[in-house]
Amino acid sequence: xxxxxxxxxxxxxxxxxxxxxxxxxxxxxxxxxxxxxxxxxxxxxxxxxxxxxxxxxxxxxxxxxxxxxxxxxxxxxxxxxxxxxxxxxxxxxxxxxxxxxxxxxxxxxxxxxxxxxxxxxxxxxxxxxxxxxxxxxxxxxxxxxxxxxxxxxxxxxxxxxxxxxxxxxxxxxxxxxxxxxxxxxxxxxxxxxxxxxxxxxxxxxxxxxxxxxxxxxxxxxxxxxxxxxxxxxxxxxxxxxxxxxxxxxxxxxxxxxxxxxxxxxxxxxxxxxxxxxxxxxxxxxxxxxxxxxxxxxxxxxxxxxxxxxx
Amino acid sequence: xxxxxxxxxxxxxxxxxxxxxxxxxxxxxxxxxxxxxxxxxxxxxxxxxxxxxxxxxxxxxxxxxxxxxxxxxxxxxxxxxxxxxxxxxxxxxxxxxxxxxxxxxxxxxxxxxxxxxxxxxxxxxxxxxxxxxxxxxxxxxxxxxxxxxxxxxxxxxxxxxxxxxxxxxxxxxxxxxxxxxxxxxxxxxxxxxxxxxxxxxxxxxxxxxxxxxxxxxxxxxxxxxxxxxxxxxxxxxxxxxxxxxxxxxxxxxxxxxxxxxx
Numbered sequence: 126x127x128x129x130x131x132x133x134x135x136x137x138x139x140x141x142x143x144x145x146x147x148x149x150x151x152x153x154x155x156x157x158x159x160x161x162x163x164x165x166x167x168x169x170x171x172x173x174x175x176x177x178x179x180x181x182x183x184x185x186x187x188x189x190x191x192x193x194x195x196x197x198x199x200x201x202x203x204x205x206x207x208x209x210x211x212x213x214x215x216x217x218x219x220x221x222x223x224x225x226x227x228x229x230x231x232x233x234x235x236x237x238x239x240x241x242x243x244x245x246x247x248x249x250x251x252x253x254x255x256x257x258x259x260x261x262x263x264x265x266x267x268x269x270x271x272x273x274x275x276x277x278x279x280x281x282x283x284x285x286x287x288x289x290x291x292x293x294x295x296x297x298x299x300x301x302x303x304x305x306x307x308x309x310x311x312x313x314x315x316x317x318x319x320x321x322x323x324x325x326x327x328x329x330x331x332x333x334x335x336x337x338x339x340x341x342x343x344x345x346x347x348x349x350x351x352x353x354x355x356x357x358x359x360x361x362x363x364x365x366x367x368x369x370x371x372x373x374x375x376x377x378x379x380x381x382x383x384x385x386x387x388x389x390x391x392x393x394x395x396x397x398x399x400x401x402x403x404x405x406x407x408x409x410x411x412x413x414x415x416x417x418x419x420x421x422x423x424x425x426x427x428x429x430x431x432x433x434x435x
Numbered sequence: 436x437x438x439x440x441x442x443x444x445x446x447x448x449x450x451x452x453x454x455x456x457x458x459x460x461x462x463x464x465x466x467x468x469x470x471x472x473x474x475x476x477x478x479x480x481x482x483x484x485x486x487x488x489x490x491x492x493x494x495x496x497x498x499x500x501x502x503x504x505x506x507x508x509x510x511x512x513x514x515x516x517x518x519x520x521x522x523x524x525x526x527x528x529x530x531x532x533x534x535x536x537x538x539x540x541x542x543x544x545x546x547x548x549x550x551x552x553x554x555x556x557x558x559x560x561x562x563x564x565x566x567x568x569x570x571x572x573x574x575x576x577x578x579x580x581x582x583x584x585x586x587x588x589x590x591x592x593x594x595x596x597x598x599x600x601x602x603x604x605x606x607x608x609x610x611x612x613x614x615x616x617x618x619x620x621x622x623x624x625x626x627x628x629x630x631x632x633x634x635x636x637x638x639x640x641x642x643x644x645x646x647x648x649x650x651x652x653x654x655x656x657x658x659x660x661x662x663x664x665x666x667x668x669x670x671x672x673x674x675x676x677x678x679x680x681x682x683x684x685x686x687x688x689x690x691x692x693x694x695x696x697x
Contacts, residue, residue, distance in 0.1 A: 212540035216533060218532070223460075235449050
């Protein structure tokens with residue numbers, strides 16, 4: 126029974142495409158989100174993450190391909206789907222005309238959550254997100270971290286079968302980020318299914334069971350955070366802060382996998398750790414760093430280091 | 436066509452409730468303008484101008500200038516409050532506060548949101564019209580019987596002006612652009628729809644032009660009712676207001692879908 130649950134697709138996208146004029150924002154992507162998993166959509170700006178999320182949320186209609194959420198077509202059953210999912214948008218769209226608790230109460234009413242159960246549910250969520258003492262505050266009095274937490278609380282009002290988070294911690298201080306992570310982690314343990322986009326690789330590594338990296342509207346890779354690091358980078362990375370020709374000649378001679386930025390060389394591979402003493406001796410210990418490989422290495426390797434101006 | 440209309444549901448009521456909750460929270464402030472506005476008009480036009488223009492002949496009756504303009508001022512209040520709610524106020528909710536976006540992540544569809552906003556605009560018109568009527572009745576300018584009939588008409592005409600406003604909200608790029616419809620529609624209607632003088636005193640071409648303005652029908656119906664008359668043509672004028680409301684509601688839904696859902 127448990128395996129059945131885990132196999133069930135909460136989101137299923139097949140050949141999903143969204144075209145705006147001549148621009149293919151999402152270009153023929155396939156992915157699925159399984160029940161009770163946290164699935165990440167990663168990618169640089171303009172990769173198509175938000176467009177994908179907006180299609181899953183029934184805000185945008187796909188140009189072609191099929192998209193099912195909770196086993197229903199997003200174009201035919203938008204109302205049903207929206208009743209059963211929770212959405213945390215990128216931008217703050219809390220209602221500034223209403224106090225904190227009224228934001229939740231009025232939002233609950235859109236879901237037909239009315240009457241005596243409403244206050245109980247709202248208070249539960251205010252406690253859960255650590256906002257109970259702010260329940261009578263005006264929205265403009267909240268810090269950006271509190272606003273985020275209130276948006277998360279709001280998205281949980283209807284006990285969603287799928288929680289969609291679009292860059293939930295962008296622009297927050299470390300304390301607020303960790304507070305949100307802890308809440309999301311707790312939700313995961315309670316069996317929530319989560320679809321998340323993020324720019325933060327540590328966030329993705331911490332929260333996601335599985336993820337895809339998108340670029341230019343396409344999915345370029347899919348896997349678990351650990352699996353991707355292992356496959357594309359290896360266990361460790363050596364950084365040399367130099368752009369010297371000698372370094373490059375050495376790396377080429379040793380037949381090493383490396384990347385060159387305007388200030389650094391990055392050396393990847395399964396067996397680079399033994400080379401560490403030799404490299405530090407050659408190029409100086411102070412300009413070399415040996416560290417664990419992380420998801421950011423995978424991301425930059427696959428999507429490149431150039432700035433994205435979209 | 437069906438796709439737009441089939442998505443309107445009773446859930447529009449939730450949007451109305453949201454706006455009403457906000458209104459209730461600040462009702463003391465909200466009540467002041469609709470009460471002061473008619474008093475200012477009555478004072479300026481009725482007493483100031485009324486001393487120059489003593490009596491007016493209309494539909495075979497000779498009445499004081501104050502009695503002449505009272506129904507017109509009710510109509511103006513209905514137009515202003517309906518139109519301004521779905522232009523400036525709705526635009527702020529849609530564009531600056533992203534309230535529509537937030538509501539769209541619930542079971543409500545865009546059509547529910549827009550229709551709810553239009554009904555709310557009509558409700559604001561109804562409230563402003565009613566306040567104006569109460570003052571006119573107390574002042575002895577309109578009989579309470581006639582005023583009672585005018586209350587539901589305020590809502591109908593409110594739908595006309597609020598749905599018209601929503602069409603502009605669907606197409607303007609920024610909030611300053613509302614100056615155009617205000618300058619091109621609202622101000623001319625205020626001046627040339629028979630609020631301050633009978634349309635028959637205009638040159639013939641202007642009389643025809645005035646016949647294209649929704650406020651003209653509303654003023655005509657309300658003034659006759661205030662005089663205790665109701666002709667068949669007034670039924671047609673009300674029907675025409677309803678038709679404009681239907682067309683503008685449909686048009687605003689189509690335009691808003693284009694604007695928000697692309």
